[in-house]
Amino acid sequence: MSPAGGILRLGEVVTVSVPATSANLGPGFDSAGLALGLRDSVTARLERAGEESAPFSAQVRVSGHGADSLPSDATHLIADLMARSWRELGADLTGLVLELSCENVIPHARGLGSSAAAIVGALSAAAALVEDPDLRPSQADIFQRASRLEGHPDNVAPAVFGGLSVSWTEDAGGGRFETAVVQPSAGVTPVVGIPEFEVKTEAVRAALPAAVPHALAAANAGRAALLLLAFTERPELLMAATRDYLHQDARASAMPEAYEAMQSLRSASVAAAISGAGPTVIALARDAGEADAASQEFARRGFAVLTPEFTDCGARVELSSNREAASGTSG
16 A cells, blocks of 8 residues: 555645435436525645654544444544545555544435435545545546445435436446536425434335336336426426335335325425335425415424525635634535
């Protein structure tokens, strides 16, 4: 391995902010994702430790979600991913300490892409602190690796690139991830209802059937094809476009309150879907009346209500030599 000083930027500060994301949007299972104006941020600085032979270490400060439960050392997910990224480039991290500040605004285990945001934030920060441009991972590299780590690209693509994304792999069994990004119509307002309880992605995936009838797959393909048109040019089609036949009904028992809220809104002709693996519900309001109806439905059930705007800005990276920046809580 090579000395880190020849590969990495020591003493410089990088700040990365990554948007929350809502995936699936009804029929776009594991493929459609939307970036929302709710952002986690990470501030990192790599310094020399007091002893040259000291093993790599990390000092992590967390504010917001997970502040009382997440690790404060090198086992923290973001610190671990950053260190792994650098070691894979051949950097020797002996005698170095990573100072990391994380501000977690995105709720955890609620279906708003908190894990994708953490992974994208870690890989983006690690890349920014690579000195050698020939070794520095590109945005496209970050998208590939983050998608592999997540297992699917639906949250990762909007976290990296912003906007509304439709993602796929080169072949159905795997391979290189690809994505196409468009901007949603300004006439659609997202309203999210966030229940107090958490749902683990692994648990709700276990509820999915191993196979679905051909007729349901065909019906879902039609709605997924309609989704892009409804989001960009024909918002009046959002009710039809967000109808899912693959996963939401199968997961209803894992989050009955969220499922009931979604169904209640759809019965009132407000386009709504489970956000990602849930339990957050996203309503796509076409006017102020639908936005108010969604807010009232969520509030009636005791859900936290947010109205984050769509954002066309994915992971945002700022590199600075300001040595005080990493000591705050804005990371």
